[in-house]
Amino acid sequence: MTNATASAPVSHRILQALGGVAKARETGILVALVLVVIAATAKNPNFLFSTDGFRDLLLTPSILLLVAVGQAIVIITRNVDLSVGSTLGLTAYLTGRLFIDIPGIPIVLVFLIGLLFGGFLGLINGALIAFAKVPALVITLGTLYIYRGINVWWTGSDRINASDMPKDFLALGTKTLLYIPVLTIIAVVVLIAAGWYLRNQRAGRELYAIGSDPAAAHLYGLKVTQRVLVAFVVCGALAGLAGVLYSARYGTVNSQAGSGFELEAVGAAVIGGVAIFGGSGTVWGAAIGAYLLFTINRALPILGVPDFWQRAVVGVLIIGAIVLDRLLALRQTRKLTEARDND
C-alpha cells in the first residue's frame, strides 16, 4: 500500500484491503459467536448436538433478528426507532385477537395484517420525523409510551393463551424443515432480501448516503424525506412480523410482550458494527449481533456463570464493539492519509 506508483492494480488492491477490513468487522462477531457455541458445547454437548439444543440455538434469536434488521435499516439513515418493542407487543396481541374474534381466519391473512399494522405504526413514526423534522429519538420515545399504553389499555389484565390460537399457527413456532426451524427460515429470507437490497439497489445505497451526510444527500437531490419514511415503515413492518411470530413461538401474549426489545435491537445492531450515527454497517452484522446476544444468554448458565450476570456481559459486549469500531476507523483514517500523502 505504501507503493508510490498509483497504478490501477494498486488502487484495486487498496479497495480490496478496505473491503477486507469491512468484512473483518462482521467476521469478528461471527468468530465470537462460534467461540461461544464451541465453549458451551464443550461443557455440555447437548447445547449443539441434541435436536432440541440445535433447534433452540436457531429458533430463539430469530424474532430479535427481524427486529434488529429493521432497526439497522433505520440506524443506517442516522435515525433510531425506540418504539419497536411496543410495536411488537401490540401486533402480537392483535394476532391473538384476530384468531379469537374471527374464527377460522387464514394464517396467511394474519401474517399480512401483522405486517401492514406494524408498517402503519412505523408510518406514524416516519411521518412525524420526516415531515415535522424532529429527532427520531424523541418521537419514537413518545410512541414507545403511546403504543405500549394502547396495548395495556386494550389488553388490560387479559392475555392470549395458546388455546386461543389454532394448532397450525402454533406449530409454526416449533416446526422444522430439514432440521431448520420455520421461524428461522422466515427470518433468514427477510435478512437476505434486506441485505441484497441495501447492497445492490439504488434506493438501498441512498440510505447509506443519507446516513453519512443528510444535508449533502439533500443537496445531491436524493429524496431524503421519502427514503427515511420508507425506512421507518419497513422497520415497523418487520417489528409487526416479529410480533406475529412472537405469538406463534410463545403461545401466550400479555400486555408486556416485547418490552425492552428496543434496547436489545439497538444493542444487536451496534454489536454487529452498525454505526449509531448512520452511514455504515450491514444488516448481516446486526443479524449476527442478534444471534450473539441471545446465544450468550443461553450459554452463560452452561459455562457456570449465574444468569444474573447476563446483562453485564451484554453491556461489556456493546462497549467492546463500539471501542473496536472506533479503533478500526482510526486505523483506516491513518492508512488513507498515508496513502494520500504517498501519492
Next chain:
Amino acid sequence: MTETTTATVKIARSYRDYSAPLWRRVLLTRESAVIAALLIVILVASLSVDHFASPITMTYLLLDITPILLIALPMTFVIITGEIDLSVASTVGLSSVVLGTLHQGGMPIELAAVAALVVGALGGAINGFLITVVGLPSLAVTIGTLALYRGLAVGLLGTTAVTDFTEFWKDLAKSKIGDTGVPSVMILFLVLAVLFAVLLHFTRFGRGVYAIGLSPEAALFSGVRVQRTKFILFVLTGTVSALAGIYYTLRFGSARGDNATGLELSVIAAVLLGGVSIFGGRGSLHGVIAGVLLIGTLGSALRLASVTSDVINIITGLLLVASVVSTSVLAWLGKRRARQGNTARNAPAAPQ
C-alpha cells in the same frame, strides 16, 4: 416554587429576542407554556377530582417523583451539551444494591451511602471517559453501560432483596417538614436545584454548556474546555443518580437489583417536555422542573380519578410528541413571519 423565582431570569439567546418587549420575552416561551399547563392541570384537578387538593396527595406525589426530579437536574446539562445519558436508571439500581449489600455486610448506613455515591461517580466517570477521551457517541456508550450497570446490580444481589434498614433512615426518607405535608427530601432537592440553577444560568461553566450545545467547535475556539466540561457533567449525573438510588432504597425500604428499571425514559421525557432541545444548546432548569411536575401531577390526578396507568402512559407519550412537534411548527411559523417581516420592513410604514 423554584419556577417562579427563576422564571424572571431571561436568557439572551439571540438579538432577535430583544426585538420584543420584556413581558413578551418572559411569557411567550416554551418554559412558560409548560408552567401554564402545569397550573391549569393543578387548577382543573383541584376543582374536579375528589381528594386531589388534600395535602396527602401532594406528599405522595412529591415522594414519588423525587428520583426523577433529582436526576433531571444534571440530565438537563447533559442534553443541553447535545449528549445523552441512558444509564441513569441502571446507576440508581447499582447504587441501591451497593448500599444494600454493604449495609448487610455490617457497614453503617452513612458509610455505605458514601460508598454508593462513589460508585455512582465512578460509573459516570466511565461514561465520561468513553465519550470524551475515547471519543465514542454517548447514545451508544450509555446503551452499553445501561446494560452493564444493571447487569452488575442484578448480578450482585440476584433476585434477593435487602430490607433490614434502620427505621430511622427509612422514616427520614418519608418524613415531612412539620405539618406542611411537604416531604423533607424536598429540602435536599431545593438545595440541589438552586446549586444547579446557579451553575447553569449564572456561571462561566454554565455558559460553556450552552456554547458546547450550539457548536462544539466554536465553543472550543472560544476557550471552553469542551471535553473536560462534558466529563464533569457525566460524573455529576452518575453521582446524582446514585443519590436518587439511596433515596429510592430508603423510601421503599428495599435494595433490589431491578429498582427503578425504565426510569431513564421518564427522566428524558420530562426534560424534553420541559423545553430542552435534544439537539443541544437550548433549555432551562425551571422549564425542566415544571416538566417533571407536570407529568407527575397529571399522573397523580388521573390515578385519583381512577384512570388506569396505561392511559397515563399514552398521555405522557402524546405530550412528549406534541411538545417537540409544536416546537418545529412554531419555528416554522416564526420563520415565515420573519420572512414577511423582512419584506414589510422595506416598506415605509413597518408594522411593529
